[in-house]
Amino acid sequence: MKLSEAKQQFISSWGAFGTQWGINRTMAQIHALLLVSINPLTQDEIMEELSISRGNVNMNIRELIGWGLVDRVIISGERKEYFTAEKDIWKVATQIIKERKKRELDPMIKLLSQLENVEGDKKDKAVQQFTQVIGSIKKLGLQADKTLDLLIKAEENWFTGSMLKMFK
């Protein structure tokens, strides 16, 4: 397989995987494109490469910047803005975990905490069961939250190092 062909394949597949995870296809494709581009790209280059409109590029680039996965790059003497993606995959992964935790896990735990305080007879089977289910989901959430915090702080060898040794 040729390089250009492989890049195309990567970009298109990454977009497809993205949608399965609730991520906009184009956003995932732009990220993929920047990951496999040696040099930073302009909006025009991204438009060209992916055959998408200027507005689409602009919106998704800003979204990617919001996720902390893409940075603006100023090239001196150039009028246009350039964009580049973090290439260190460990950093990319922790950044995504950090954001999803903040946007999704934390609000979910907050919700579950509220739902735990349902009023009613403690002997009521229905109340018991509800509180039990909500409580156990919250517990799992809190544990995941804690673990992910540590993971985010841990160094790159977390997976390869102590983690795997632990399970032998």
Add this chain to the structure above:
Amino acid sequence: MKLSEAKQQFISSWGAFGTQWGINRTMAQIHALLLVSINPLTQDEIMEELSISRGNVNMNIRELIGWGLVDRVIISGERKEYFTAEKDIWKVATQIIKERKKRELDPMIKLLSQLENVEGDKKDKAVQQFTQVIGSIKKLGLQADKTLDLLIKAEENWFTGSMLKMFK
């Protein structure tokens, strides 16, 4: 907050969280409903409770069964089928991990393995960089795969037990 109100809130919020994870809103809501229902429910009861059509219930229930999160229950003497959800949240979590791994992570690793074999000059900076990025994503994927396999096999106290001890 009253129990019925809390249930409604849980179901509706669970649906919203689901969509963020690329899961059909109704499927997540049906799952939530069954999680907080003491008794198994029929399709008619689910239709009624969530105000959705029969076809919609049927399709999403089958999808949930496919994910291993919901089971058909036969109640003797009854003609209708009943449905119930696994209430043990740890089992639910490992089941979801197992399925997403199979449906998403494994295919992704397969793709990356193919893309690693790009033909071309090894000294070409572009080829090097591409291979490096693809290789590191694959590596991360393989490590996650391995870790999740162990997690799936591990007992319920994985998070609370050794996992947290490891990080102090």
Add this chain to the structure above:
DNA sequence: CTGAATTTTCAAAAAATATTGAAAACAAAT
């Protein structure tokens, strides 16, 4: 086997989401 109850399918409709493109806003150079 027949008929009634129940489940499944799937084309059409509705809803949700993503994309376009042109106008407006902004920024740099002269």
Add this chain to the structure above:
DNA sequence: ATTTGTTTTCAATATTTTTTGAAAATTCAG
């Protein structure tokens, strides 16, 4: 201050995804 290149916005449009509901298929009882 004006022109020119560039970025941003957002209403309109297109696409994708979900939902409906009625017909077909299936299942069970008699």
